[in-house]
Amino acid sequence: MAAAISCHLSSVSSPDSVSLSSSHALSRAAQNIRRFSGVSVSAPAIRRRISCQIVSSAPSSSVNGKAEAGLKDFLHINDFDKDTILKILDRAKEVKALIKSGERTYLPFKGKTMAMIFAKPSMRTRVSFETGFYLLGGHALYLGPDDIQMGKREETRDVARVLSRYNDIIMARVFAHQDILDLAKYATVPVINGLTDFNHPCQIMADALTIIEHIGQLEGTKAGVSKIEITNDPKEAVKGADVVYSDVWASMGQKEEAEYRRKVFQGFQVDEELMKLAGPKAYFMHCLPAERGVEVTDGVMEAPNSIVFPQAENRMHAQNAIMLHALGL
Numbered sequence: 001m002a003a004a005i006s007c008h009l010s011s012v013s014s015p016d017s018v019s020l021s022s023s024h025a026l027s028r029a030a031q032n033i034r035r036f037s038g039v040s041v042s043a044p045a046i047r048r049r050i051s052c053q054i055v056s057s058a059p060s061s062s063v064n065g066k067a068e069a070g071l072k073d074f075l076h077i078n079d080f081d082k083d084t085i086l087k088i089l090d091r092a093k094e095v096k097a098l099i100k101s102g103e104r105t106y107l108p109f110k111g112k113t114m115a116m117i118f119a120k121p122s123m124r125t126r127v128s129f130e131t132g133f134y135l136l137g138g139h140a141l142y143l144g145p146d147d148i149q150m151g152k153r154e155e156t157r158d159v160a161r162v163l164s165r166y167n168d169i170i171m172a173r174v175f176a177h178q179d180i181l182d183l184a185k186y187a188t189v190p191v192i193n194g195l196t197d198f199n200h201p202c203q204i205m206a207d208a209l210t211i212i213e214h215i216g217q218l219e220g221t222k223a224g225v226s227k228i229e230i231t232n233d234p235k236e237a238v239k240g241a242d243v244v245y246s247d248v249w250a251s252m253g254q255k256e257e258a259e260y261r262r263k264v265f266q267g268f269q270v271d272e273e274l275m276k277l278a279g280p281k282a283y284f285m286h287c288l289p290a291e292r293g294v295e296v297t298d299g300v301m302e303a304p305n306s307i308v309f310p311q312a313e314n315r316m317h318a319q320n321a322i323m324l325h326a327l328g329l
Helices: 024-035 082-100 123-135 156-166 177-186 201-215 234-238 255-264 272-278 298-302 308-326
Strands: 002-005 009-012 047-050 113-118 139-143 169-173 191-195 228-231 243-246 283-286
Touching: 082 201, 082 308, 113 123, 113 156, 123 139, 123 191, 123 308, 156 169, 156 177, 169 177, 177 191, 191 201, 191 308, 201 243, 201 283, 201 308, 228 234, 234 272, 243 272, 272 298, 283 298, 283 308
Parallel strands: 009 228, 113 139, 113 169, 169 191, 243 283
Antiparallel strands: 002 009, 002 243, 047 228
């Protein structure tokens, strides 16, 4: 699936793809639109509309007392207003500049530890969180699928309360979205959503930071609307886009659908010809890992207007700002 962003953002899919399990690329597009009013999603070809109604996932502060202590969870973009999101992104730019300059005296996480729960493995999530937390003075602990077996060997609510007594913050990359909600409900320290089957808010923030850096702003380019229109014509979708965004066609846990999806999405690969239609100033983005030769060609990945690796780096910088916000620092 490819999503073309031009502060309008067009998400391209096959006619049958809407009935398949959720696409992270489309989910990110929807969440960005709802949070940044200047971003719209549109395409004039054959299309279907998707409701973007999202229910806030923030747990009651009366359960764990985090609000009274100035601590915040980061579970979903929609839990924060636009001004707060933009302030976090501004902080990300500031802290990124410090790190890139070689500055190593800014250590807001000194003396703090972070528990990182991985039900799903991920190179980018682990390295970006662990390195980012370390560069700002903290120490991160990796807890893999066999270390906890959360919800199987031990109940999530017990894991949350035990880890809260050892650590200052918890990051979790899990399958079921209910697991992150339960962690946040019972933990007395901030919980960061490193990905669930429902959403990936840290990736959204990294994407937004990357767009700001390369285009200059998220909003104001065109009037925004709160809807997504899915087109089965990728050529129409990319016209006038500032960014063409693609994701793998079958995510982790969906590999049994991979062959079927390859058939369904024939004609939706982002290749050099499609990028030419977007225009010479259009950027290409991908949240990685990419299956080169499937959803995107090697030529597009390696082209000068591909910003997938600055986008990957921005995971660390966006997450640093998220953690600073969550800890009230």
